Every structure is written in C-alpha cells, then in structure tokens.
Amino acid sequence: MPWYLYLALKQLFPSGKRFPFFTAISVLSVALGVALLVLVLGVMGGFGAQIRRMIVDTQGDVQVRSSSFIEHPHKVLAEIEKVPGVAAATPFAEGVVMIENENKPAYPSIEGIDVNRIEKVIPLRKYIRAGSLDDLDDDSTILSYELADSIGAHLGSRIEVYTPLILEKLKRDEIVLPRVLKVVGILEIGHQQLDSSVMICTLRTMQDLYGLGNAVHGINIRLKPGVDADAAAARLNASFSADSGLRAKSWYEINKDFLWVLQLEKNMMLFIMLFVVLVAAFLTMSLLLVLVLKKTREIGLFAALGAERREVALCFCLQGVAVGVVGTAVGMVLGFTLLHFRNDAVELLTRFTGSKQVLERFYQFNQLPAHSDPRDIVIIILSAMLLSTLAGLVPALIASRMKPVDALRSE
Numbered sequence: 001m002p003w004y005l006y007l008a009l010k011q012l013f014p015s016g017k018r019f020p021f022f023t024a025i026s027v028l029s030v031a032l033g034v035a036l037l038v039l040v041l042g043v044m045g046g047f048g049a050q051i052r053r054m055i056v057d058t059q060g061d062v063q064v065r066s067s068s069f070i071e072h073p074h075k076v077l078a079e080i081e082k083v084p085g086v087a088a089a090t091p092f093a094e095g096v097v098m099i100e101n102e103n104k105p106a107y108p109s110i111e112g113i114d115v116n117r118i119e120k121v122i123p124l125r126k127y128i129r130a131g132s133l134d135d136l137d138d139d140s141t142i143l144s145y146e147l148a149d150s151i152g153a154h155l156g157s158r159i160e161v162y163t164p165l166i167l168e169k170l171k172r173d174e175i176v177l178p179r180v181l182k183v184v185g186i187l188e189i190g191h192q193q194l195d196s197s198v199m200i201c202t203l204r205t206m207q208d209l210y211g212l213g214n215a216v217h218g219i220n221i222r223l224k225p226g227v228d229a230d231a232a233a234a235r236l237n238a239s240f241s242a243d244s245g246l247r248a249k250s251w252y253e254i255n256k257d258f259l260w261v262l263q264l265e266k267n268m269m270l271f272i273m274l275f276v277v278l279v280a281a282f283l284t285m286s287l288l289l290v291l292v293l294k295k296t297r298e299i300g301l302f303a304a305l306g307a308e309r310r311e312v313a314l315c316f317c318l319q320g321v322a323v324g325v326v327g328t329a330v331g332m333v334l335g336f337t338l339l340h341f342r343n344d345a346v347e348l349l350t351r352f353t354g355s356k357q358v359l360e361r362f363y364q365f366n367q368l369p370a371h372s373d374p375r376d377i378v379i380i381i382l383s384a385m386l387l388s389t390l391a392g393l394v395p396a397l398i399a400s401r402m403k404p405v406d407a408l409r410s411e
Contacts (some may be wrong), residue, residue, distance in 0.1 A: 022287050024182035026323045027330060029194075029280035034331025034384050035338060037273045041376045042339045044266045046369030051262065054191060055251050060090075060121050060220035061229045062236065063254060067245040068214035076219060076246065083235050085227035088120035091216040093206040098162040098200065100178075104151040110161075110199040112206020112216075116208050121222040124187075124200075131185030142185035150218075157183045163209045179209060270376070274383055281387035284323050288395035295378050313396040320392015321385070328384045332377075342368045 017234060070076055073091040080089045093112040098105060115136055118124055125133050136142060141161075143153060153159055160178040169176045181201065189195055207213065223232050229250035236248035252259060338345075346368055 010365025026284040027327045029283050030076045030327025031331035033277035033280045034328050035335035036276055037380045038335025039338050040273055040374045042370045043368050044269055045371040045373050048262050049371040050369045054277050061223040062221040062233050062248050062250055064248045065218040071215050073216045083239055085223050085232045087222045087224045089219050089221045090114050090117035090121045093216045095210050099159045101151040101153045101159045106151050108147050108197045108199040112201050112203040114203045121220050127189050128185050129186050129188045138202050140184040141181040142187050142200040144198040148186055153183050165211045186191050202325035277384050277387050282389040285394055286390040317392040317396035322386045333405050339370050369394045
C-alpha cells in the first residue's frame with residue numbers, strides 16, 4: 001500500500017482511538033445528503049411509476065383513433081390483432097353528458113366499453129369498489145365514487161342522462177326523453193380528476209346516446225409482455241392504409257406533455273437536493289483545510305524526506321475520496337431504510353395532525369408509493385463521490401504547494 005494512502009486512512013480512522021470528530025462530521029454530512037436524495041427521488045419515482053401504471057391500466061399500451069369515426073370497428077380490430085406483439089384490443093366511444101339524480105346535476109365524461117373485451121385490455125374489475133362489472137348492461141351504468149357522491153347516487157339509483165343528441169333533435173322539433181340508467185357499480189381509480197368525473201356504460205348504450213350507429217371513437221390495445229409501445233405503434237401505423245385515417249399512438253406519446261412535467265419535477269428535486277450534498281462537501285473541505293494547517297510541520301517533514309508534491313496532494317485528496325465512499329455507503333443504507341419505513345412515518349404524522357382524510361381527498365393517497373430507478377442511484381453515487389473528491393482537492397493543492405523549509409519552521 002502506498003504511504004500516502006496508508007497515511008490518509010490513518011488520519012481518518014486512527015486505530016486505538018475513539019472515532020475522530022472530524023471524520024464523524026464529514027461522513028455524517030455526506031450520508032445525510034445521500035439519504036435525503038434517495039428518499040426524495042424514491043418517493044418522486046414512486047408517484048411517477050404509479051401514474052404511468054394508472055395510464056396504461058385505463059388507456060392500454062397503444063390507442064388507435066381516426067380523424068373522424070371508426071365506421072367499421074370489427075374490421076379494424078381484425079386488422080390490429082394480426083400485427084405482431086398485439087395481445088388484445090377493445091373498441092370504445094366517449095363523450096360528455098349531463099346526468100341528474102334527485103335534482104342534483106353533474107357533467108361527467110362518459111365512456112362506452114365492450115363488456116366482452118374490456119378485461120383483456122383494461123383491468124377494470126380491480127377498480128370497482130362496489131357492485132360488479134358483470135351487472136353492466138344496456139340499461140345500467142358504473143359511476144366513479146366522487147361523482148356518485150356529488151349527486152347522491154348509490155347502487156340501485158336510477159339517474160337521468162341528457163346528451164347533445166337531445167339538443168340536435170330539438171332543433172328539428174323532435175322530442176327525445178332522457179335515458180334512465182341504473183347504477184350497478186362504483187368505481188375508484190385513485191386519481192382525483194378521474195374519480196370525480198367518469199361514467200361508464202356499454203358500447204351500444206353510448207352509440208345510442210350519441211347517435212353513432214356502429215361507429216366508435218377509438219380502439220385501446222394491450223401488448224404482449226416485453227413489447228415496446230412506440231415500436232408497436234409504428235408497426236400498426238405501417239399496417240393501416242393511407243386513406244383509412246387511422247393513427248396509432250403509444251401511451252407515452254398520448255401523455256407526453258404530462259409525463260414531461262413529471263420528469264421535470266423529478267429533475268428539479270434532484271437538482272435542489274444536490275445542494276445538500278454540496279453543502280456537505282464544503283464542510284468536508286473546511287475540515288480538511290483545518291487538518292492541513294494542523295499538519296503543516298508533518299507536511300514539511302514528508303517533503304524533506306523526498307515526498308513528491310503529487311504524493312502529498314494525494315494524501316489529502318484521498319481523504320476526501322474516503323469520506324465520500326464511507327458517507328455514500330452509510331447514506332444509501334440510511335436512505336433505503338427511511339424509504340422502507342416511509343408509510344409508518346406518514347401514519348404517525350397524520351395521526352398527530354389529523355390530516356389523513358385530507359391526504360386521501362386531495363392527494364389521493366394515504367400511503368407513499370416508492371420506486372428507485374437504477375439510473376437515479378448511479379447519479380446519486382457519482383455526484384456524492386465527485387463532490388467529496390473535489391472537496392479534498394483544494395486542501396490537497398494547498399498542502400502540495402508548501403515549501404519544506406517554511407513548513408518545518410511553522411509552529
């Protein structure tokens with residue numbers, strides 16, 4: 001082992017003595033910064049992963065739409081299912097309606113689904129909190145739970161549905177009575193906007209409400225495991241004829257603006273949290289500068305014995321590296337431990353503040369999701385190591401520039 005590495009480790013971790021205060025403070029500051037980065041990015045990544053999973057669960061991996069309507073959905077379905085990588089597909093129709101129950105109105109978005117195909121593409125059953133998907137027919141509907149609560153509807157309620165088709169008929173002096181649908185299910189997706197404004201009915205009911213005939217607005221597609229959504233969308237677009245007006249988009253392309261904002265928030269959190277590690281690096285640099293001043297005579301002795309400037313510099317620079325290695329390791333353990341017990345901390349906080357219902361109502365969670373991206377972990381480790389190394393570089397340069405005579409004369 002080179003003498004400068006041995007001396008660097010000895011100064012940081014001397015044998016037969018208590019753990020040095022300088023080493024403890026330096027390691028702890030780096031560890032806390034790394035732990036905070038792991039915790040914050042893990043929670044932010046958890047929210048991002050949960051939202052991405054929710055998007056795929058409600059829209060499928062790929063969505064096909066037309067410039068107007070898809071007039072012959074069965075032919076398009078047969079064409080889509082021949083494309084490699086496609087596991088299943090289901091048509092849908094969507095719009096906006098006015099509903100009323102006990103003189104309480106609401107204006108939700110409505111989606112008509114093919115009950116026989118929907119589960120192959122969208123796992124709708126797992127989001128139904130009351131009632132059953134099996135009870136959905138042409139005379140019934142499923143409401144999101146906040147929507148149902150806003151109009152006082154429950155299982156068995158009969159709601160009136162008004163559509164734009166009624167207004168079109170009135171213009172031609174035709175009177176169309178509102179459609180009456182029975183509530184057979186309550187849906188909870190876990191997203192505030194969706195849970196307050198979603199209504200589901202059968203595809204035939206939606207086609208009748210909007211006067212679509214046999215047409216649909218689009219087709220949701222589920223891909224086989226491991227198939228890339230963007231590549232599958234490109235294959236689908238290549239299979240469509242130029243005059244069909246059909247266009248396939250992956251879930252990422254459809255929601256790219258929203259996902260870009262999520263990624264921007266995560267990157268900003270990373271940038272801000274890195275300042276914590278930067279502060280820790282400045283603290284380490286300050287303590288190493290103090291150590292250089294205390295070891296002035298020793299530095300002069302090393303130089304007088306023939307030590308090169310590079311070796312003297314390495315002696316102090318490696319101390320910064322060692323602080324970075326130990327601090328990062330401790331911080332990673334601490335960060336993942338805090339991430340593991342995050343929900344216990346939230347439970348304790350909400351118990352004392354009485355804010356559990358507020359979290360569930362406005363943020364749609366009472367438990368924090370977590371997902372650690374390997375790329376984030378690599379960035380955290382490299383950043384902590386780089387800043388710690390730079391923290392040791394300044395004291396190392398000062399030590400290497402000392403003249404042996406002046407250093408030995410120092411008191």
